[in-house]
Amino acid sequence: MLYLVPTPIGNLEDMTFRAVRILKESDIILAEDTRTSTPLLKHFGIDKKLFAHHQHNEHKALSEVIRFLKEGQQVALISDAGTPAISDPGFLLVREAIKEGIAICCLPGATAFVPALVVSGLPSDSFVFEGFLPVKKGRQTKLKSLVNEQRTMIFYESPYRILKTLDELTVYFGADRLCSVSREISKVFEETVRGSLLEVKEYFENNVIKGEFVICVHGNS
Known part of the structure; x- marks a missing residue:
């Protein structure tokens, strides 16, 4: 069995009993990233073989992981935070496991965009998740x-590109388009800023930029 196990995006109390x-x-x-996951696993008293599985080695690692699974071993995939395969490695392994007839189970759990959308005040009955915008090629398209x-x-965004992204969204979608930006979700300094794209951009130009960001933008009505 291949398990995809969500891990906390902030507060360790968000880890489920089943995940542990x-x-x-x-x-x-x-x-x-084993350096990130080791303290988490130690916190919950989990002592297991740990292998790195990230975007730079997942293609090469596929055959070995599939071999482990075919031998009857139970394999769990975790990302640094949140649910594997959501803007994180996981898709390739899941696709290969399906091809090989291996059973797969994804546990429900932490995903950053869900709480950000719910508290945004924007329509949540229908939405589109775009993840990270292309850094260079294909971004404008x-x-x-x-x-x-x-x-x-x-959208997901890093603290290093949040101002650039808000500026571009303002240009393409209009300064008055409503949006909501959440950062440090489930952490001590969690914050959500709501308003027009221009207002939110100006806010972060004059305040602390720290943590990972989730941007929710109202659709074109």
Whole structure:
């Protein structure tokens, strides 16, 4: 069995009882960054074989992981935070496991965009998750393709590009388009700023920029 196990995006109390049990029962744990995951596993008393599984080695590691699974070993995949395969490694492994007829189970749990959308005050009955915008090639094309999107749009962004992204969203979607930006979700300094794209951009130009960001933008109505 291949398990995809969500891990906390902030507060360690967000870890589920089931997630802890599955990790303790697994023979092998695949982690996006072992340096990040080791303290988490130690906190919950989990002592298992830990292998790095990230975007730079997941292609090469596929055959070995599939071999482990075919041998009857229970493998769990975790990312640095949140649910594997959501803007994190996991898709390739899941696709290969399906091809090989291996059973897969994804536990429900932490995903940053869900709480950000719920507290945004923007329509949540229909939305589109875009994850991280392309850093360079294809970035402008992607933004242009979303100009007439009517559903609420959700983006992930790092603290290093948040101002650039808000500026570009203002240019393409209009300064008055409503949005909500959440950062440090489930952590001590969690914050959500709501308003027009221009207002939110100006806020972060004059305040602390720290943590990972989730941007929710109202669709074109």
